[in-house]
Amino acid sequence: MSSAFERLISLKILLEDMEQDLGLTSLSSAEKSVYLAAQSLKSDVGIVETKQIMAHLFTQNISRPTFFRALSKIETKGLIRNSGLKVMGSFEVVDV
Secondary structure, three states: OOHHHHHHHHHHHHHHHHHHHHOOOOOOHHHHHHHHHHHHHOOOOOEEEHHHHHHOOOOOOOOHHHHHHHHHHHHHOOOEEEOOOOOOOEEEEOOO
């Protein structure tokens, strides 16, 4: 096996271990992408807007309906919540 594949496999194992440690293993691939994009983009006070999450590299290849289903599911799971700053589209990201 080439060293590139060995490194890739090691990284994949490390990533799965970290997701398990953070309690993210129950999330679908789309939910993880949306949540991690939100984590990446949140402001110093933990706020992020839907349009920012949609434009992130992690979510660009997710269809619009799948994106909004994933956003709704991570909100239901308590990973994000409406920030109260706007009627819609502004979320507070919860650290797990």
